Amino acid sequence: MTRTTEPTRISSLPGLVGQQATVSGWVTHTRSSGKVAFVTMRDGTGILQCVVVKPQVSAETWEAFQQLTLECSFSVSGEVKADARAPGGVELGVTELRLIGPSALDYPIQPKEHGVDFLLDNRHFWLRTPRQVAIMRIRNEIEQAIHDFFYERGFLRTDTPILTAAIGERSGLFATEYFDEGNAYLAQTGQLYGEALAAAFGKIYTFGPTFRAEKSKTRRHLTEFWMIEPEVAFNDTHANMDLQEDFVSFLVQRVLERQMPALKELERDVSKLEKVKAPFPRIDYTDAVATLQKKGSAVQWGEDLGAEDEALLVEDYETPIFICNYPKEAKAFYMKENPADPRTVLCDDMLAPEGYGEIIGGSQREDDYDKLLHRIKEEHLPLEAYSWYLDLRKYGTFVHSGFGLGLERTIAWICGTPHIRECIPFPRLMTRLHP
Missing domain, CATH: 3.30.930.10 (Bira Bifunctional Protein; Domain 2)
Incomplete structure (x- = not known):
């Protein structure tokens, strides 16, 4: 029986600079400035910034980025690049992005202050x-x-x-x-x-x-x-x-x-x-x-x-x-x-x-x-x-x-x-x- 290859974990990326990697995780932030988009993701082992450059990716990948919302799950592939300013000292130059599990727009915990009872309920x-x-x-x-x-x-x-x-x-x-x-x-x-x-x-x-x-x-x-x-x-x-x-x-x-x-x-x-x-x-x-x-x-x-x-x-x-x-x-x-x-x-x-x-x-x-x-x-x-x-x-x-x-x-x-x-x-x- 063929074994499924486990995705690369964010914590291991600093040792893979210059190589291709595929990472799966959840969205914590997204932002876009026209033809360049940024996705910050977590996978439980660390935080990773992913850079999507529109002219360098397929229409399907750019469209998949547009569908990303807070805490949706997705996988991303690309080249691991050293960047001292990025979390963990590396970022990923995206070549392919795929949405796995969508997340509704009303995700309960938003980037704002919440009361303790609300947080415990969630x-x-x-x-x-x-x-x-x-x-x-x-x-x-x-x-x-x-x-x-x-x-x-x-x-x-x-x-x-x-x-x-x-x-x-x-x-x-x-x-x-x-x-x-x-x-x-x-x-x-x-x-x-x-x-x-x-x-x-x-x-x-x-x-x-x-x-x-x-x-x-x-x-x-x-x-x-x-x-x-x-x-x-x-x-x-x-x-x-x-x-x-x-x-x-x-x-x-x-x-x-x-x-x-x-x-x-x-x-x-x-x-x-x-x-x-x-x-x-x-x-x-x-x-x-x-x-x-x-x-x-x-x-x-x-x-x-x-x-x-x-x-x-x-x-x-x-x-x-x-x-x-x-x-x-x-x-x-x-x-x-x-x-x-x-x-x-x-x-x-x-x-x-x-x-x-x-x-x-x-x-x-x-x-x-x-x-x-x-x-x-x-x-x-x-x-x-x-x-x-x-x-x-x-x-x-x-x-x-x-x-x-x-x-x-x-x-x-x-x-x-x-x-x-x-x-x-x-x-x-x-x-x-x-x-």
Whole structure:
């Protein structure tokens, strides 16, 4: 069987100067000055300016140019020419142009200002714009860097259930009937299963969608988001934070190395990202509360820290910071009691600079069977749903730690974009399930 030849991609054209090429893509702009016409196209790998000179092309090609409208698809053939002024440093001298898929004149997103709600209603088109393309390229780079980081360090990628009977956090749950088994819940975290996998493989990570039915409309919340959750056998809370700061430093440096054009498109101040290198400051919760009170916050010891408190804490730092050892009542049931202060647990939140807030929550896990059982009962959680989780402490318990990094919050910080909704292809918000 004869294979169809794949069209040349715009990104490869700088290596084809002086040669003939055929490129397929979509129209972003057209203009004409009588006998010379210009078409700017994109194909997902780059932007290309095409020059159509009427006396040098057939009548059919010139007529095809006249039919081009915003976002129609077409193919174009011609000679690749070097031009330092053109996007990517090359342009195409057109010899043939063919319309593939017409686009109606009322294409929703025009070259003008649109409101955010309108853009979200048309997210399937908004994704085609240069800013959104840049954010998605950085998202892709971060996702690949995540896998590279853990693979190079001997972690096993594992997948945990999305439907579960056991919950990990206090926030809202999405419930669904599960045959004759009662309610199942969309996973808030893969962590509990990750702990079981760490007992089998030593070092694991999960990477998947998680769901929180929180009625929140802040710029930092989605109801569906992606989370990366490593779990490491025999790591204590200090080793856990070491891993976190190495991980985040790696992700930032990777984007700086490979996605500078995307950062430039976003007008990101990269000098701020260049300062993100381990180690990061580690601040005890009690000290953090004292600092906040001096800065005018009304927060009291025992309360969780809100977004405004987090912004106050990071304003004096150029790197992320850790807030460690929160009060037991403010955190999840599975966190290890702090032997130095039983009112608190061995945990940490990593706060990103520039006011982006928490991007990681981590902890050493409670490995004492009786203490974990007591905490489950305190939280009025169903024992039958956690029997297998308690078994991990009954048969060969071990010190272990892990954390969860919110992918979209991390992308928002690295991109410098103010709202998390732009950091996932199709955001799910409290009031949005379309498209």
